[in-house]
Amino acid sequence: MSAMDARRFETLAEAHGGLIARWPVAEQDAAYAWLAEAPQAAQAVLAQALALDEALDVLRPPTGSAGLREAIIAAAPAPARRWALGRWLAGAGIGAALAAASLAGVVVGVQVAGPSVAVDAADATLAAASEEDWTLLPDGESQS
Amino acid sequence: MTLSSGDPDEALVARVGRGDHAAVQALVARKLPRMLQLAQRMLSDPGEAEDVAQEVFVRAWKQAPNWKPGVARFDTWLHRVALNLCYDRLRRRRERAMAEPPDQVDPGPAPDRGLLARDTGMRVTAALAALPDRQREAVVLCHYQDLGNIEAASLMGVSVEALESLLSRGRRALRAALADLRE
Numbered sequence: 272m273s274a275m276d277a278r279r280f281e282t283l284a285e286a287h288g289g290l291i292a293r294w295p296v297a298e299q300d301a302a303y304a305w306l307a308e309a310p311q312a313a314q315a316v317l318a319q320a321l322a323l324d325e326a327l328d329v330l331r332p333p334t335g336s337a338g339l340r341e342a343i344i345a346a347a348p349a350p351a352r353r354w355a356l357g358r359w360l361a362g363a364g365i366g367a368a369l370a371a372a373s374l375a376g377v378v379v380g381v382q383v384a385g386p387s388v389a390v391d392a393a394d395a396t397l398a399a400a401s402e403e404d405w406t407l408l409p410d411g412e413s414q415s
Numbered sequence: 416m417t418l419s420s421g422d423p424d425e426a427l428v429a430r431v432g433r434g435d436h437a438a439v440q441a442l443v444a445r446k447l448p449r450m451l452q453l454a455q456r457m458l459s460d461p462g463e464a465e466d467v468a469q470e471v472f473v474r475a476w477k478q479a480p481n482w483k484p485g486v487a488r489f490d491t492w493l494h495r496v497a498l499n500l501c502y503d504r505l506r507r508r509r510e511r512a513m514a515e516p517p518d519q520v521d522p523g524p525a526p527d528r529g530l531l532a533r534d535t536g537m538r539v540t541a542a543l544a545a546l547p548d549r550q551r552e553a554v555v556l557c558h559y560q561d562l563g564n565i566e567a568a569s570l571m572g573v574s575v576e577a578l579e580s581l582l583s584r585g586r587r588a589l590r591a592a593l594a595d596l597r598e
Contacts, residue, residue, distance in 0.1 A: 285587065288558065293557075323589060327539060327558055327589070329535045329539050332448055333451045333452060333455045334451075335447065335465055335468070336465060339447075339465055343469055344439055344443055346472065347436075
């Protein structure tokens with residue numbers, strides 16, 4: 272723990288504000304110890320610094336104009352076509368495997384659980400497999 | 416996710432570098448508010464702040480495929496790029512001001528000035544804008560961007576002691592400028 276006295280405590284508050292949690296990490300333990308040792312004086316120092324913090328916090332974070340976010344995203348480079356195609360083909364392979372597995376499940380399900388339950392389960396599996404394929408494509412790639 | 420470099424943005428930047436559109440959106444959601452805030456506090460001009468934020472991301476998109484983890488945190492690099500762009504604009508403003516001295520502005524009648532003075536946000540913005548650039552940079556990085564003293568000092572290329580001095584002088588000036596707000 273670093274050395275702390277009234278002067279150093281004031282210096283830190285003046286530089287870093289009224290919240291000890293925002294002071295240099297290496298000095299926080301000593302600062303809390305000083306706060307416990309001389310609470311009245313230390314609290315007065317913190318209160319003065321906190322008043323400035325609160326005044327500065329009157330400025331809310333800017334949100335940016337409509338369309339800024341979209342313009343920034345639109346400026347991002349698209350992935351290489353070959354890479355996208357490779358990812359799509361890999362995804363299609365996974366999708367096909369899942370679809371085959373689900374069809375096998377349909378057959379077994381029809382035999383074991385009756386048509387209604389089996390068809391629902393197969394539909395859900397196929398839908399999940401289909402979504403998996405398309406999520407491997409970046410937005411903007413054709414899904415049709 | 417934090418990878419071996421300890422940079423919380425490392426995985427996201429790697430995905431951006433591979434052209435992952437979802438990662439692009441996530442990075443913008445994570446960093447755009449911080450870049451806007453930084454530029455707005457440094458320049459006190461919403462339009463210029465947005466221009467800076469857009470330019471920061473143009474550089475980020477170029478850099479992402481070649482990003483080498485471990486050299487610097489991506490967030491620190493983004494801050495450095497944004498600050499450089501802000502300083503370019505501040506320098507151009509000064510050059511324009513020297514070339515074309517502004518006309519004397521009529522401060523208007525006293526009641527209007529009184530109304531203006533009561534607008535705390537404008538007062539704080541004006542007080543920040545009146546600080547010397549390096550003091551404003553220190554206050555913005557530590558107070559608004561919530562960077563630690565070591566990271567902020569490194570970003571500014573100064574020692575932590577020098578940063579503390581810049582912060583102290585900056586906050587003293589702000590306190591003096593805004594003293595009546597706290598009465």
